[in-house]
């Protein structure tokens with residue numbers, strides 16, 4: 001700490017003291033404290049010359065990450081040490097060998113994992129999907145890498161304000177796309193919720209603030225309702241001598257936003273959605289009995305919905321979640337979800353099972369769904385030869401899938417994602433069982449391979465040695481394991497056939513005395529118009545190629561003798577890593593280049609078109625995206641496709657901005673609703689044509705039971721012009737709501 005300035009020292013020591021306080025319960029011995037202090041000193045020295053974008057000394061970041069690991073994820077001393085050191089090997093002189101000699105082998109491995117995936121921070125140039133794959137590759141070694149990574153991301157999200165706007169959007173998109181689902185799968189619920197909320201705050205600042213404001217305004221109403229609802233339950237629980245706390249929390253801003261958009265409902269219809277949580281303080285052996293006792297009390301007062309009872313105490317979810325859920329009818333006719341659990345279960349629900357059991361550096365822990373999941377992911381990584389994006393999609397499926405529980409004929413419990421079929425079950429048992437599967441018996445009834453399983457089913461697989469994996473199977477299996485095994489077998493079978501075809505071809509060529517060179521391959525692929533050489537061989541083996549054509553050519557002294565110009569090498573399919581847009585990016589200077597100016601064709605020689613999915617108009621927040629075939633497309637930042645584009649192809653995203661001028665008109669669509677009222681239509685058309693001088697392309701109004709909905713397509717110059725239009729329609733009497741819909 002010698003060379004930090006006095007004011008920096010103050011900030012740093014303050015942060016460090018906060019960390020010590022947060023780890024008080026975790027530090028069990030003097031040695032624990034000494035290790036944390038040592039890590040702090042090493043990191044503080046190493047990062048001495050660095051500052052964060054916010055201006056703070058850099059070391060405040062690792063300290064904050066360590067604190068999140070302790071307080072919010074519940075990790076142990078080793079993880080806290082590694083969190084403090086997480087950026088040293090990447091950004092400073094410190095090497096992995098230094099880490100090993102100063103701390104130990106475990107620490108080295110974790111820092112190594114964190115360093116390998118550190119490219120994730122280079123948002124402007126890197127392929128996020130590939131980075132993410134690398135991150136997942138470290139998963140089997142030590143899951144703590146992922147937990148620390150989540151803490152790191154959370155702190156970066158909390159401090160995203162100091163980043164540039166375009167970086168904010170990219171980081172927020174990735175967070176929604178990958179990190180929040182990952183936090184969900186690892187069961188770190190508080191982290192997941194905060195990541196989602198923060199991402200929304202940067203992606204949709206106005207909508208975020210709107211919901212936040214409305215939640216605040218409706219707070220009193222909610223509190224009154226909750227208090228009235230829990231009153232009788234509370235009394236009875238006390239009477240029965242149970243120790244408990246009751247919480248009633250509204251849904252998160254993100255989940256409200258999600259509902260509004262996915263289900264097309266208004267805030268007013270869902271603001272009172274919340275769950276009541278009853279948390280018992282009860283010994284382990286009493287847990288289950290006591291939770292059901294509470295269930296019995298709750299349903300004495302309120303009628304439960306029989307379809308909504310969930311017992312995750314007897315069978316915990318895959319991410320370790322344990323709880324008893326029921327949905328009951330309140331006196332005012334509103335459904336209310338009640339969650340019943342113990343203190344222990346609540347901690348797992350908030351911080352995640354892995355942190356709780358396996359990585360607190362204490363012994364113990366029971367067989368859990370988490371190990372099961374990790375094993376499946378490991379298997380997926382080892383067997384996956386498909387491209388990265390496919391891998392990420394498969395992987396993401398495994399993050400959010402709800403689970404079902406089914407049984408083998410011997411009563412063994414298997415966990416599968418919802419919508420899993422009999423064939424998924426077969427592959428889950430063993431690859432060979434899957435490959436040979438011809439059908440199944442579910443609850444003793446014969447069903448086809450594609451039969452969708454339900455919780456509680458007992459499944460017996462029927463196999464035949466004559467069966468081989470079929471392409472069509474890919475249409476109904478849902479587990480990534482089954483998918484990758486099927487693809488792999490199909491590919492193997494294809495290659496085997498192609499190999500046979502190649503032998504036939506070689507014999508033919510030998511007979512004609514034509515050597516099999518690259519040029520010959522090129523000509524043959526062209527001659528038979530096949531995609532590549534393996535496909536040609538495959539078709540030969542299948543008898544679909546007329547090989548006598550070759551003889552004719554050779555006899556005519558033709559092309560196989562290569563008198564003609566031919567490229568050196570056959571055009572095989574490009575390797576996965578090379579992306580056809582790379583050249584484009586260089587041409588457009590996409591990596592670091594200046595922003596493209598929209599609306600001024602003289603300034604930049606760049607062709608762009610406006611994406612149809614979101615139809616941007618001047619004034620919208622937009623970005624450019626380099627497509628493979630259609631050049632640059634301009635999307636709105638809030639385009640439904642934006643998150644995925646930015647997360648998958650961050651390096652193809654270009655900065656763009658509007659040139660402010662009224663040269664061109666853009667088409668925009670406005671939807672409005674209101675109460676039927678003679679004259680409304682007239683008022684609207686008058687406003688549009690006379691007052692605002694707007695060109696209307698179309699106007700449709702439909703009416704139903706005294707309520708109408710109208711759509712206007714109009715030509716406007718920019719968002720200001722459009723807002724003017726929206727505001728003046730709002731003024732019309734009888735109009736209820738007006739919004740832009742495209």
Ligand code: MN
Nearest residue numbers: 061086087152
């Ligand atoms: Mn970091």
